[in-house]
Amino acid sequence: MVNRSLISITDYSKEEYLRILDLAAEFEKNPNQNLLTNKLIATLFFEPSTRTRLSFETAVQRLGGRIIGFADASSSSVTKGETLKDTIKMVSNYVDMIIMRHPMEGAARYASEITNIPVVNAGDGANQHPSQTLLDLYSIRKTQGRLDGLNILMIGDLKYGRTVHSLLMAMSDFNPTFYFISPSELQMPSGYKMLLDRQGIRYVEDRDFLPFLPKADIIYMTRVQKERFSDPFEYEKVKNVYVLKNALLDSCKDTVKILHPLPRVNEIDPDVDENPKAYYFTQALNGVYVRQAIIASILGLK
Amino acid sequence: MKGDDKHLVVNAIENGTVIDHIPSTSLFAVISILQLEKLNSQMTFGVNLESKKLGSKAIIKVAGKYFENSELNKIALVAPQAKLNIIRNYQVVEKRVVEIPEDEISGIIKCPNPVCITNHEKITTKFHVLSRSDMTVRCNYCEKVINRTQIEIL
Numbered sequence: 311m312v313n314r315s316l317i318s319i320t321d322y323s324k325e326e327y328l329r330i331l332d333l334a335a336e337f338e339k340n341p342n343q344n345l346l347t348n349k350l351i352a353t354l355f356f357e358p359s360t361r362t363r364l365s366f367e368t369a370v371q372r373l374g375g376r377i378i379g380f381a382d383a384s385s386s387s388v389t390k391g392e393t394l395k396d397t398i399k400m401v402s403n404y405v406d407m408i409i410m411r412h413p414m415e416g417a418a419r420y421a422s423e424i425t426n427i428p429v430v431n432a433g434d435g436a437n438q439h440p441s442q443t444l445l446d447l448y449s450i451r452k453t454q455g456r457l458d459g460l461n462i463l464m465i466g467d468l469k470y471g472r473t474v475h476s477l478l479m480a481m482s483d484f485n486p487t488f489y490f491i492s493p494s495e496l497q498m499p500s501g502y503k504m505l506l507d508r509q510g511i512r513y514v515e516d517r518d519f520l521p522f523l524p525k526a527d528i529i530y531m532t533r534v535q536k537e538r539f540s541d542p543f544e545y546e547k548v549k550n551v552y553v554l555k556n557a558l559l560d561s562c563k564d565t566v567k568i569l570h571p572l573p574r575v576n577e578i579d580p581d582v583d584e585n586p587k588a589y590y591f592t593q594a595l596n597g598v599y600v601r602q603a604i605i606a607s608i609l610g611l612k
Numbered sequence: 613m614k615g616d617d618k619h620l621v622v623n624a625i626e627n628g629t630v631i632d633h634i635p636s637t638s639l640f641a642v643i644s645i646l647q648l649e650k651l652n653s654q655m656t657f658g659v660n661l662e663s664k665k666l667g668s669k670a671i672i673k674v675a676g677k678y679f680e681n682s683e684l685n686k687i688a689l690v691a692p693q694a695k696l697n698i699i700r701n702y703q704v705v706e707k708r709v710v711e712i713p714e715d716e717i718s719g720i721i722k723c724p725n726p727v728c729i730t731n732h733e734k735i736t737t738k739f740h741v742l743s744r745s746d747m748t749v750r751c752n753y754c755e756k757v758i759n760r761t762q763i764e765i766l
Contacts, residue, residue: 318755393733393734394729394733395733412729413727414727414728414729414732415725415727415728415729415753415754415755415756416728416729416730416751416752416753416754416755417729417753419729419752419753420729420730420733420735420753434729434754435727435754436727437754437755438755501757
């Protein structure tokens with residue numbers, strides 16, 4: 311992993327990302343470690359994402375590293391018409407690693423091809439966001455004690471949701487059973503279902519999540535966005551259907567955990583927040599440990 | 613070039629390459645992939661010709677030019693059934709079929725994803741071949757998987 315970019319979850323083997331999860335557990339026990347003394351890291355956010363940027367920057371700072379960069383493209387030379395290539399070439403002269411987010415898909419892969427320093431993809435459009443996937447895996451393993459043989463209920467926008475697709479790919483190494491719950495407009499794309507078929511992984515598709523709540527080990531909620539519907543009437547029909555409320559959770563296993571990549575809008579009622587089954591805020595905190603592990607292992611410090 | 617009965621006559625070529633069984637709709641794509649517009653050779657293009665196999669086919673004759681296999685294989689994307697005849701001294705000395713490149717296709721296909729970085733910066737596109745039978749490829753950059761019906765030539 312040393313000096314290798316992390317662009318897509320498929321860049322790492324199962325053994326490699328399990329090693330990241332083990333490292334993250336170490337950082338959770340002992341988050342402040344001065345491993346990055348004299349290291350300078352760039353966070354280039356060509357589109358704003360406060361949550362992801364703060365998480366990465368916290369990870370760097372907890373490791374004692376320093377940061378340069380920008381929080382959105384309007385404060386960079388992109389507004390003067392500089393190409394991505396030139397920005398990456400220029401920044402590469404200064405730093406030991408680039409963490410970047412970009413609205414165009416494939417931007418991070420392209421950046422990794424034109425520089426010799428490692429690039430970590432912090433999201434490229436609707437394509438990949440591998441640190442999110444790794445923190446989801448970390449959260450699942452931590453709360454369930456294992457990754458193997460779990461029942462995973464995915465609810466909401468399964469068509470456009472980047473996080474559910476990456477999580478599906480990563481979890482398919484661990485013999486899961488998936489329950490895909492979505493309105494018919496936002497079903498899991500057939501390409502992903504074919505992938506599961508080829509690997510003999512069980513999945514069920516439905517529009518109603520209630521019957522599946524008792525089976526779930528993990529409930530992965532996503533936001534159903536209005537702009538995804540061609541017919542506004544269809545949106546009105548489903549917008550309040552995929553909402554998790556505290557009263558619904560009694561039928562669940564005691565060990566179930568609710569995950570959400572955040573930001574949440576109304577798909578999880580705030581009355582769920584105090585329930586011990588709610589895990590999304592801790593999940594976000596886990597992101598810092600996982601990102602510490604990613605950075606330390608790519609820079610060969612762990 | 614006019615025969616006695618006022619029909620256009622296309623002469624056989626002495627030396628060169630004849631590419632037959634191109635779907636009529638792919639003629640211009642083949643011309644562009646092989647960059648024929650940059651050649652000074654004598655060339656003949658026939659299009660919308662009757663074909664039992666394809667219904668309607670196109671044919672290209674290029675005098676005095678032999679192509680590398682790697683060049684010719686690029687046209688497999690748009691003309692998978694193309695047949696190549698290598699002509700020397702008016703004789704067909706070799707017949708070839710085109711083969712879809714093994715693993716990677718560089719710089720021929722345009723990514724149909726409007727938000728792919730390759731459509732916004734000057735980047736040579738690159739696609740990984742997933743299946744040669746139905747011509748499924750994955751963009752190296754945005755990772756979108758597309759098949760023959762979605763393939764657009766640059």
